[in-house]
Amino acid sequence: MTxxxxxxxxARRFGAVQALSGIDLTVECGEFFGLLGPNxxxxxxxISIIAGLTRADRGTARVLGHDVITDFRAARRSxxxxxxxxxxxxxxxxxxxxxxxxxxxxLRRQSAWIDEILHHLDLTSKANANMxxxxxxxKRRVLVGQALVHKPPVIVLDEPTAxxxxxxRQSLWQFIRKLNRDGHTIxxxxxxxxxxxxxxxxxxxxxxxxxxxxxxxxxxxxxIPGITCRIAAARLPASWQPRVVREERxxxxxxxxxxxxxxxxxxxxRAEGIAIDELAIEETDLEQVFLKIMRxxxxx
Amino acid sequence: xxxxxxxxxxxxxxxxxxxxxxxxxxxxxxFQTIAAPILTSLLYLxxxxxxxxxxxxxxxxxVSYTSFLVPGLVMMSVLQNAFANSSSSIIQSKxxxxxxxxxxxxxxxxxxxxxxxxxxxxxxxxxxxxVFAVTLAFAPALLAMPHPLWxxxxxxxxxxxxxxxxxxxxxxxxxxDQLAAFQNFIVVPLTFLSGVFYSxxxxxxxxxxxxxxxxxxxxxxxxxxxxxxxxxxxxxxxxGIVAAAALVLASLTLxxxxxxxxxxx
Numbered sequence: 393m394t395x396x397x398x399x400x401x402x403a404r405r406f407g408a409v410q411a412l413s414g415i416d417l418t419v420e421c422g423e424f425f426g427l428l429g430p431n432x433x434x435x436x437x438x439i440s441i442i443a444g445l446t447r448a449d450r451g452t453a454r455v456l457g458h459d460v461i462t463d464f465r466a467a468r469r470s471x472x473x474x475x476x477x478x479x480x481x482x483x484x485x486x487x488x489x490x491x492x493x494x495x496x497x498x499l500r501r502q503s504a505w506i507d508e509i510l511h512h513l514d515l516t517s518k519a520n521a522n523m524x525x526x527x528x529x530x531k532r533r534v535l536v537g538q539a540l541v542h543k544p545p546v547i548v549l550d551e552p553t554a555x556x557x558x559x560x561r562q563s564l565w566q567f568i569r570k571l572n573r574d575g576h577t578i579x580x581x582x583x584x585x586x587x588x589x590x591x592x593x594x595x596x597x598x599x600x601x602x603x604x605x606x607x608x609x610x611x612x613x614x615x616i617p618g619i620t621c622r623i624a625a626a627r628l629p630a631s632w633q634p635r636v637v638r639e640e641r642x643x644x645x646x647x648x649x650x651x652x653x654x655x656x657x658x659x660x661x662r663a664e665g666i667a668i669d670e671l672a673i674e675e676t677d678l679e680q681v682f683l684k685i686m687r688x689x690x691x692x
Numbered sequence: 693x694x695x696x697x698x699x700x701x702x703x704x705x706x707x708x709x710x711x712x713x714x715x716x717x718x719x720x721x722x723f724q725t726i727a728a729p730i731l732t733s734l735l736y737l738x739x740x741x742x743x744x745x746x747x748x749x750x751x752x753x754x755v756s757y758t759s760f761l762v763p764g765l766v767m768m769s770v771l772q773n774a775f776a777n778s779s780s781s782i783i784q785s786k787x788x789x790x791x792x793x794x795x796x797x798x799x800x801x802x803x804x805x806x807x808x809x810x811x812x813x814x815x816x817x818x819x820x821x822x823v824f825a826v827t828l829a830f831a832p833a834l835l836a837m838p839h840p841l842w843x844x845x846x847x848x849x850x851x852x853x854x855x856x857x858x859x860x861x862x863x864x865x866x867x868x869d870q871l872a873a874f875q876n877f878i879v880v881p882l883t884f885l886s887g888v889f890y891s892x893x894x895x896x897x898x899x900x901x902x903x904x905x906x907x908x909x910x911x912x913x914x915x916x917x918x919x920x921x922x923x924x925x926x927x928x929x930x931x932g933i934v935a936a937a938a939l940v941l942a943s944l945t946l947x948x949x950x951x952x953x954x955x956x957x
Contacts, residue, residue, distance in 0.1 A: 538793065
């Protein structure tokens with residue numbers, strides 16, 4: 393079956409910065425795929441190359457088998473992109489914005505579909521409002537609507553929930569999940585790792601223009617076995633320091649292989665007379681995996 | 693809901709929507725984009741005709757100065773507004789970032805070219821018709837045009853040339869200041885020194901020669917031929933020069949759009 397997105401050997405340099413260094417990536421049809429990485433990792437450059445906004449120095453990118461350069465019309469018809477920047481045309485209303493976007497793709501008389509998009513994005517009451525009058529969250533939802541208006545089978549969301557409040561974020565994800573269930577392939581970049589963990593079935597992690605991890609979310613989570621103990625204390629015994637995953641303002645996140653090991657840790661703290669102010673047990677989450685992988689890459 | 697099946701599709705070339713949007717964009721601010729340049733031209737006519745009528749001989753006295761001035765003002769308005777439309781549309785989209793909505797769809801270089809150039813030409817022609825309508829009362833004899841097709845050819849080529857220059861300037865400029873410099877230091881001087889307000893035969897020989905290097909001169913001189921049947925240069929020569937300039941600019945603009953110059957990184 394033709395992959396939704398296929399990227400082969402894609403490299404791109406901006407001046408002295410090597411933004412992408414030979415990326416190979418395949419996203420299958422129907423996947424909910426996460427593209428994660430720190431700022432400057434190359435996520436947006438990769439998306440821009442797939443969308444035809446940026447040209448690769450070498451390598452190829454295909455959307456549903458269509459090369460984004462030589463067969464750009466078919467590739468772009470297959471792709472909907474929600475850009476990271478909150479951009480809009482101040483001359484027009486929400487409905488006009490969506491109608492124009494459909495028209496650019498050669499579609500007209502899309503009133504019923506546009507009404508449906510407005511309904512799902514909770515924008516019906518703002519259909520005739522000028523884009524300038526909308527809040528940041530509403531503008532973000534219009535961007536999502538613009539990406540969907542030509543009914544693309546592949547949808548790329550570049551940090552779609554940045555600046556969107558919790559309630560709206562939930563309704564947005566409900567809608568995106570529904571689109572995924574209906575057969576749309578979703579590619580998501582986000583800094584909210586809990587969102588990626590919940591939504592994505594497979595994840596690629598980028599750092600400095602390279603793919604440093606590519607696996608199912610389940611397999612990535614199992615890279616840190618056991619549990620994490622969150623302890624608020626003045627210090628930890630020196631022998632436990634290597635097990636610290638993260639430390640922030642006197643709270644230590646300690647990786648444990650099992651619940652039984654917790655007793656060993658507590659005994660060591662009692663022996664050194666270290667008082668515990670707070671203690672909580674957490675399952676391994678994607679953030680810990682992400683930090684571990686990024687640290688390993690930094691040390692490599 | 694199934695997004696894949698929702699709605700009905702009636703295919704239409706995407707550039708037609710962009711062309712329509714370009715027209716709606718200037719129409720929504722018509723006081724600024726249409727009424728204001730018409731008023732400016734009317735003021736030019738009132739002041740210059742009041743000061744110079746009877747004092748300046750044009751075409752050996754065969755044409756009154758006011759009648760001579762009207763076609764010049766019409767053409768100047770067409771040229772300046774065609775430039776303003778394409779250049780402002782592109783630079784606003786670049787600066788605000790919403791150009792991405794035009795770059796993501798399957799629009800080719802030719803699609804973008806057609807939409808932006810035709811949109812700018814429409815604005816130039818609408819303003820030109822408006823200027824002609826309000827100034828006609830001062831020179832009603834102009835309605836009896838001996839060569840309307842010549843005038844039409846020059847107004848079409850002229851508006852297209854300035855629309856292309858505007859598109860290039862808008863793509864080139866990274867900020868409004870650069871675009872304003874292009875407009876104020878290139879377009880406006882070339883327009884004002886093209887014979888809008890005078891016949892170049894009234895100039896010293898050196899300035900006459902220099903005027904022949906100004907491509908805007910041929911647009912205005914040829915356009916006037918349509919109204920009077922008289923011109924400083926043969927209309928066929930002017931049309932050839934204007935058509936060649938349009939062809940060169942069209943090739944350049946299409947080539948740069950195709951490469952995504954300053955639009956796609």
